[in-house]
Amino acid sequence: MGEFELIARFFERPVRRSPLGVGDDCALLQPALGMQLAVSTDLLVEGRHFLSTVDPQRLGHKALAVNLSDLAACGAQPLAFTLSLALPHVEEAWLAGFAQGLFALADAHGCELVGGDTTRGPLAINVTVFGEVPAGQALLRSGARPGDDVWVSGSLGDARLALEAFRGTVSLPQEVFEAARQRLERPEPRVALGLALRGIASAAIDVSDGLAGDLGHVLRRSGVGATLALASAPQLLAAARSGLQLAPQMVEQLVFAGGDDYELAFTAPASARDAVQSAAQRTATPVTQVGRIEAAPGLRLLDAAGQPIARSFGGFDHFGAS
Amino acid sequence: MGEFELIARFFERPVRRSPLGVGDDCALLQPALGMQLAVSTDLLVEGRHFLSTVDPQRLGHKALAVNLSDLAACGAQPLAFTLSLALPHVEEAWLAGFAQGLFALADAHGCELVGGDTTRGPLAINVTVFGEVPAGQALLRSGARPGDDVWVSGSLGDARLALEAFRGTVSLPQEVFEAARQRLERPEPRVALGLALRGIASAAIDVSDGLAGDLGHVLRRSGVGATLALASAPQLLAAARSGLQLAPQMVEQLVFAGGDDYELAFTAPASARDAVQSAAQRTATPVTQVGRIEAAPGLRLLDAAGQPIARSFGGFDHFGAS
DSSP states (O other): OOHHHHIIIIIOOOOSSSSBOBTBSSEEEOOOTTEEEEEEEEEEEBTTTBOTTSOHHHHHHHHHHHHHHHHHHHTOEEEEEEEEEEESSOOHHHHHHHHHHHHHHHHHTTOEEEEEEEEESSSEEEEEEEEEEETTOOOOTTOOOTTOEEEEESOOSHHHHHHHHHHTSSOOOHHHHHHHHHHHHSOOOOHHHHHHTTTTOSEEEEESSOHHHHHHHHHHHHTOEEEEEGGGHHHHOHHHHTTOOOOHHHHHHHHHHOOOOOEEEEEEOGGGHHHHHHHHHHTTOOEEEEEEEESSOEEEEEOTTSOEEOOOOOOOOTTSOO | OOHHHHIIIIIOOOOSSSSBOTTSSSEEEOOOTTEEEEEEEEEEEBTTTBOTTSOHHHHHHHHHHHHHHHHHHHTOEEEEEEEEEEESSOOHHHHHHHHHHHHHHHHHTTOEEEEEEEEESSSEEEEEEEEEEETTOOOOTTOOOTTOEEEEESOOSHHHHHHHHHHTSSOOOHHHHHHHHHHHHSOOOOHHHHHHTTTTOSEEEEESSOHHHHHHHHHHHHTOEEEEEGGGHHHHOHHHHTTOOOOHHHHHHHHHHOOOOOEEEEEEOGGGHHHHHHHHHHTTOOEEEEEEEESSOEEEEEOTTSOEEOOOOOOOOTTSOO
């Protein structure tokens, strides 16, 4: 099967909202009047971002999900995406599965494939996603202010727990492993919550490299610091909530520096607590307050007794040793 | 050097036209009123699209150039781009050269880097480019009509000639090789010509996989056929114009099926010949009429005596054996 047949068979579908989709030199997008276009791109490489054995359907889902997660963190409504795919060889069953997982998530968010590129090469997937947000209303990393609450959505650390199980550094009961693996391989981007937080959150980021590292980006961009409560960790790890016994330090490491969570971390004024809870309820997304923004730069951690504790969590660095 | 330091050192520059650039979850773009956003993406993989020995400055240029060429083929004005980079290791001199070549071309076209992603992995480069075009004025592949002339810009086949020299299948005088190598490694996207052809050309495509193959896309999308004159080949190959003696069949193969040309192939009504020539002059871009659109589907070739000749040129297929 050649490049053009591959595209026609698996990736060419009529567009419904964009003026022009797959099949010309460019796709054409038309943001609505008063809207800005939010753009994000993520490159996934085998061995670094996914295991070679991963189910292709889950991989198709994840390749788009990690990008939709960036739109969510900006409060943008998904619109369209492009897909670049380097494949070591053409395997029809793999491509069919990949496309199925990709389009199922795309359809769930009304996000259409408008263009792309395919080539032979070491397996790599690059998705660039486009969303709409009213001019001036995007959630940025730079808006956190002293006194704001720090919130996170959903659960943190379970994806990394699954990765550790794959690596053999931890042994998990089958049910716990399957649930954690689902979090690793099939993250659900928090698009609805991101949209609901427009006008409420002062800053937001998606947690892809670990909460401590990603919140650090918000703190630096906003010129502030924060204190987080280590005691919130067991409530944030789904595996711990479901009864799995792990060393407290491991739970904290997973929750604050796990990575691959694709949850939202966001800040909002204390006066907006009811509005945050209401946005969470409307979108059926659990949220947890985990700390407070302060004027003094840096990230501080408090132990269960409310005492400062020295602990450094490096974020996941794609050029690091992790 | 970690991922974030790498981005900050080599790829983070203030944006001047876009509302938000590198450093948040998304970039923000704001097309002007009445404008559509043209989007294109290209994935370049080592060994397939460039040699491992290529000068990084030329590679940075080419990674953006091949995308700007797609904008040119749509008649779109470059606006912004994202860059995803998988690197086997961090080599500062290489990155500095790559960034220099990339930004020199970007600046020449007023096209700013607004976002991206970097990771460790087998060397791969994905650029997604954004341009503006007035709604309804994009040059498409689908507009060719019987009676239209077929035109190409600049020279064809020299990039492939350089590749053949690298492969050792042809031996070239040093000067000819250097000129051809420049065409392979440092193509100049025909952005100005693409803009000048708005309202004049009936269809356009950029020649990346060989003229015969790429024109074939125009013919299929337009529901028409075409006849090309093989005799135009020696005039289109710069190396032949400069006196290099090659077998006629090789010249024809290079010109009609070479690939990596990044010239524009376009169609226009015969009544627009003066307008085409004027657009070419205004943008200092040579153009050559190479054939005619006809109602009968398919691509026909005429020999020097004007007789039909049976010859099949496959386009370059990124999953083929080429």
